[in-house]
Amino acid sequence: MTFKPSIAFRAKAKAGETMVETFFKKNGMQLGANLHTHQGPPFMEWAKIGAERKETLVLIHGFGERKESFYLISRFLKKELNLVIPDLPGFGKSGMDPDLVYNLDNYVNWLGRFIEQIGLDSFHLAGCSMGGAIAAKFAARFPSKVNSLSLVGPAGFYLPGKQSIYDEALAGSNIFYISSPGDFETLQSRIFRKSPTLPTCVKEYMILKAIGDREGLAKIFDELLDMESIKSGKVSLEQASLNHVCKEITMPVMLFWGRHDTLLPWKTAPFVEELFPRARVHIFEEYGHVPHLEGPQKLAGHMLNFICDAQF
Template identity: 35%
Template structure:
């Protein structure tokens, strides 16, 4: 999604590609490439055993620490582009497409429990030569980040959990809908993707219609694997072992949560802070389930302040 300061350039790009008779996919690819480049990122791939993994990283490596970004359920590496663009001048940033998501492998029988995904991330980082990082995750990615920090404490300098899954002491609108057999996080037909965006985001960034159309097509095409992943993380996320495991986290942890989150109740932040020894929380008014998309500049600023105060 696009920051307001880039809207005129993006609109011009979209109009130009339309006038040249490009397809919606061409417009999507051009816009995504432009957005990555503007953020100082480029796309790459790495093969890890049976996994083919897509990721973004700095176009030009710098002398700085590393940040690893882990997206949420049904999302992908592009969710971090705006946020990453605030940090690539100081950090080497890696945004990974988890297995089953984005442009990475999507085998249905791979195993998608939270513990499985922690191990996949470990193997991916080893293949990329990353032995220490600041790790950040949103939603499902937040739960993975917390478990990773508890499982591999020596590898994590700090952790930032954006509206993390894993603890559901307090119910949300999503829990009520899923209980009734309606899951707005898994688009199945035209119109469902708009509903997903409205449900998950309180502040929707601008994106031209051709881009949203392609995003919806991709989301609908992923319905089957999304159903498998959702069932796996739902089962593992409710286990009481999660709360006990995150007590082993040694790194400083920042829990950032939008108070308008309809996916996971923001009051669950208190449980994370109670269970993690060196954790603090920041609640964001007027923000929904994805602060790094909705308020990327503020989110990056809070991260910088957090690591400065933690040193």
């Protein structure tokens, strides 16, 4: 049964929303982030941080996230790189359009048009979780544009015989379909090795937002994974995965994974490493699914080292 918040709960959640947006705005100003819009279609808001570095890194966020989820790691990356961070269609300030089809090919097309409009000829590319799947498919389609590819707990790859959120979804359990505070707490415990301590009003805002977004997120999740084809037996999970495109990704690849990732098993990393022509793996022993939030400085250091040495 869906949670019915009290008036007091909603009031505190509204205060939490104000606190979150103020926090992001303040952090953006400290980073020197300039906000821009890509009219598309579809519409996308994006942030640019820095303009004086020789190299640019495009950062693609994960499912249910927004561009500001990269602000923590940007503190360290901006010392060496210009940063371009879009809100993907369906998330953040880019908004959700129920008439769009949010499959992987469309995300790659949308990202391609965005990159072309802002005038980037070549760049480094990084993606986390869902953003990793989009980044990998983009790199396979536009190899001349991508100098290096960093994938952080990327979705889209499949390790046969190992349970993941894909198997859970096929069994009828979508971890992102939030109906109650308890569902939200479960999701947090699955994303982080140790769930962050949040002000009560912020947590209540995040709970209400997750409940309000659940139908849209379910649509995006199903279309990204092509659940209709998998459930009908037209394709298997492995056939629907990105395993088969790895050989087309010829630039240097770095796979970062948290040992305690319960959404996408870390053992996928060494398995997929063998499928890429040029790949390395780094496993973070202390993190879960989101190293960019749990250990931004450490991840940034490893990512910068990889990008500087991306000629291996």
